[in-house]
Amino acid sequence: MPAREPDCPERRAAFDAHVAAEGKVEPRDWMPAAYQKTLIRQISQHAHSEIIGMQPEGNWISRAPSLRRKVILMAKVQDEAGHGLYLYSAAETLGVSRDEMEEKLLDGTAKYSSIFNYPTLTWADVGAIGWLVDGAAIINQIPICRCSYGPYARAMMRICKEESFHQRQGFELMMALAKGTQAQHAMAQDALNRWWWPAVMMFGPPDGESVHSRQNMAWRIKRKSNDELRQKFVDMTVKQAEALGLEIPDPDLSFNSDTGHWEIGPIDWDEFWTVVKGHGPCNRQRMAHRRNAHEDGVWVREAAVAFAAKQRARTTQQAA
Amino acid sequence: MTEKTVWPLFEVFIRSRQGLSHVHAGSLHAADAKMALENARDVFTRRGEGSSIWVVPSQTITASAPENKGELYDPADSKIYRHPTFYDVPDDVEFI
Ligand SMILES: [Fe+2]
Ligand SMILES: [Fe+2]
Numbered sequence: 329m330p331a332r333e334p335d336c337p338e339r340r341a342a343f344d345a346h347v348a349a350e351g352k353v354e355p356r357d358w359m360p361a362a363y364q365k366t367l368i369r370q371i372s373q374h375a376h377s378e379i380i381g382m383q384p385e386g387n388w389i390s391r392a393p394s395l396r397r398k399v400i401l402m403a404k405v406q407d408e409a410g411h412g413l414y415l416y417s418a419a420e421t422l423g424v425s426r427d428e429m430e431e432k433l434l435d436g437t438a439k440y441s442s443i444f445n446y447p448t449l450t451w452a453d454v455g456a457i458g459w460l461v462d463g464a465a466i467i468n469q470i471p472i473c474r475c476s477y478g479p480y481a482r483a484m485m486r487i488c489k490e491e492s493f494h495q496r497q498g499f500e501l502m503m504a505l506a507k508g509t510q511a512q513h514a515m516a517q518d519a520l521n522r523w524w525w526p527a528v529m530m531f532g533p534p535d536g537e538s539v540h541s542r543q544n545m546a547w548r549i550k551r552k553s554n555d556e557l558r559q560k561f562v563d564m565t566v567k568q569a570e571a572l573g574l575e576i577p578d579p580d581l582s583f584n585s586d587t588g589h590w591e592i593g594p595i596d597w598d599e600f601w602t603v604v605k606g607h608g609p610c611n612r613q614r615m616a617h618r619r620n621a622h623e624d625g626v627w628v629r630e631a632a633v634a635f636a637a638k639q640r641a642r643t644t645q646q647a648a
Numbered sequence: 649m650t651e652k653t654v655w656p657l658f659e660v661f662i663r664s665r666q667g668l669s670h671v672h673a674g675s676l677h678a679a680d681a682k683m684a685l686e687n688a689r690d691v692f693t694r695r696g697e698g699s700s701i702w703v704v705p706s707q708t709i710t711a712s713a714p715e716n717k718g719e720l721y722d723p724a725d726s727k728i729y730r731h732p733t734f735y736d737v738p739d740d741v742e743f744i
Contacts, residue, residue, distance in 0.1 A: 333715070357714045403694075410691045417675045420657070426677060427654060483674070490695075629653045632679035639680060 458498015
């Protein structure tokens, strides 16, 4: 990371004008320290979510009901690992190391999306995650493809391309269950009942309470407000649930013919904050699993470095 | 994490198909170039996105500094005679 020119009002104004005019920012360009810090926090948090997000679905790989479903699920979980990597790399261009980010995840100072702190109790949950969680993620991520920070925008474009398969396989899985036996239909409905509200909360707190929103909008890091994105998700999903013959678990759900939008009942924000603060159903399990995986992998990482050093020594010896 | 387990960073370039140049796709950490190549294949070309991959240790790349943009690229602005549109040719003359 090159040393940056110091901050001053003129430089700051030029930067703000550049991004306001849809100009892009690349790693070696001057940027305000707060812009850099916000991006590091957001991109690494996003990367952590992809990595932790492998767990709820990974839990079902060994029990997938057919070979077809198993290969699909493995491909999806592998994609999520790739998404984590694209994002960690994008964050690294801002001068933070992969190890620093990893440490912050493992010691609990960095957050990841709360949705992954819910358990996958039945096979239908795999469908509900693809359909609802990846569906919500796509709505969140599409505007970020136009983010002012080049490496983040490029990583997002790659991710969005891969996500559409995730949502479609989930919907198809739900469809198979919803149109199946009565017991299968009930299983699909139960999964929707448990995942609906957490998915709706994935867009974050309501606009009035969102802390970083305004500055992030001005810097073109965020493009649409939490509530706008949530509305988009609700409108889209209501119709899809209808196609599945499943019922959205919200007695207040109603169509407003004036606005043309579906309106939902009150969101339980206490639940949201409880999970964010670490007291969701699986927070501890997810972190423990991640820490174990990291520690179990130490010898592999060390062995790879030792092997590479040995190979290098051998080539120099041969050249001599 | 101990110092010696930090894997170096590699930049990944991919040729999407024959006839096109390699284009920067992203970066990844690997213990050596061979592992970087194998991981790049797994991460960046799972859907037939590439027919050839380059991996380059990031620290070997020399880049121009954004502060020098002016002195590096502005001189080209005054050399408009390097563009075909600089030259007047009668409208009825074809294939030129
Ligand atoms: Fe993802
Ligand atoms: Fe996904």
